[in-house]
Amino acid sequence: MNIPLLDLKAQYQSMRSEILAAIEATCDEQGFILGPRVVALEQAVATYTGSAHGIGVASGSDALLLALMALGVKAGDEVVTVPFTFFATAGAISRLGAKPVFIDIRPDDFNMDPALLERAITKRTKAIIPVHLFGQCADMDAINAIARRHNIGVIEDACQAIGARQKGRHAGVLGDVACFSFFPSKNLGGFGDAGMVTTNDKALAESIAMLRVHGSRVRYVHEAIGINSRLDALQAAVLLVKLKHLDQWAEGRRRNAARYVQLFSEAKLADRLTLPAVGPDNFHVFNQFTIRVQKRDELRSYLKDQGVGSEVYYPLPLHLQNCYRDLGYQKGAFPQSERAAEEVLSLPIYAELSDEQLQYVVQTIASFYRKR
Structure with missing residues (x-):
């Protein structure tokens, strides 16, 4: 797939x-x-x-x-x-x-x-x-x-x-x-x-x-x-x-996000990854469905081999970018941002995804961790 x-x-x-x-x-x-x-x-x-x-x-x-x-x-x-x-x-x-x-950022959202x-x-x-x-x-x-x-x-x-x-x-x-x-x-x-x-x-x-x-x-x-x-x-x-279609697409993304949560729960992967947290006052539109994972770069490579697209938003926080070296920030200055950059992985979430595709994504991630 x-x-x-x-x-x-x-x-x-x-x-x-x-x-x-x-x-x-x-x-x-x-x-x-x-x-x-x-x-x-x-x-x-x-x-x-x-x-x-x-x-x-x-x-x-x-x-x-x-x-x-x-x-x-x-x-x-x-x-x-x-x-x-x-x-x-x-x-x-x-x-x-x-x-x-x-x-720094909050670790949950x-x-x-x-x-x-x-x-x-x-x-x-x-x-x-x-x-x-x-x-x-x-x-x-x-x-x-x-x-x-x-x-x-x-x-x-x-x-x-x-x-x-x-x-x-x-x-x-x-x-x-x-x-x-x-x-x-x-x-x-x-x-x-x-x-x-x-x-x-x-x-x-x-x-x-x-x-x-x-x-x-x-x-x-x-x-x-x-x-x-x-x-x-x-x-x-x-x-x-x-x-005219924006709200419909947002509902599709929210539906897919809820389905991901259900599938990941059924796969019993709580010790391997952290799902997105949604604040009680927030209506989240999931421009990205971003999880925290162990062995992120290995997992991403495995997903690619199995036909699943993913992306890292963002692999290097701005305070560690070469062009901002003159600001004087050192590694460790913003631990939550740095940790997020090492752990986050965004999965397909667009409204047109089928349930079969969502299941395949979760099954592929579960397969990766079963082998490790």
Whole structure:
């Protein structure tokens, strides 16, 4: 049996004609940069998340960069985030000449540990970026309470978490501003790079909309030095079609996650691996189904040989990356992040998986451990 980590072809075939019709209509219009289709997607995502404003941008990475710019982050400032995340979270901070200040994650949900946050804040701290990793929201009540005490902006890195909720509220309205990625592998993925920023703050929304077009509200008149980060109409056309199916796909992922939990329990592998923990206030959308395992690299090689795709998100925490050596962090600085990087393994979780495929994944993992 061959089970890829993600099968986008299966998803595409279910809506192929509708997507191609939307692309063809956009091509007939010959309007490819921003325009009414982008506005429609901005409004649709804002409505979906419960936000007042949505601003389409070229990628999730640019969404983070623009959110920081709109909050006034500049050279010499500090921004607190976590080292166990995709590089763009910290990379956006560094691109502005600011300093990423890392704090460790909680071992259960892989998200920012609020108990460590306050001690990392200094007079130079300008923003906090909690990451909703793998499709589950960080503890936003605790993070926001600390941020308010220090008058610091909070940016949700929700690039893996569209549709996730906490206490009934969507990712996208849990901080001052939120950033989404529509990279093809996301729960809501485009046909290339694309992103979105959401906020309830009108001034922030207007600033981000200006900064994404070289700091201009009126053509050829520039109020600030911005960047070129415009969501194109072809991506918006595709995403408008796919957005209608997002909740259905999320339910499929959640169903598969529950089935995995059942199958792993029946396989009696509790002494070999740890399943994802879901907080009682969280609605997890499982952009990844990430487990902790013993002999991770050996298991991954075995799965590959048996036709099962997997991935390690992420094998090296950011504080140990060569490009961040100058921050001065040493191995051991963030033990939970380092341990996670050594143990995590993400398994296929997309909605189109059959029960037979889920059983095969678990049986293959059980077979690996029986031989060791």
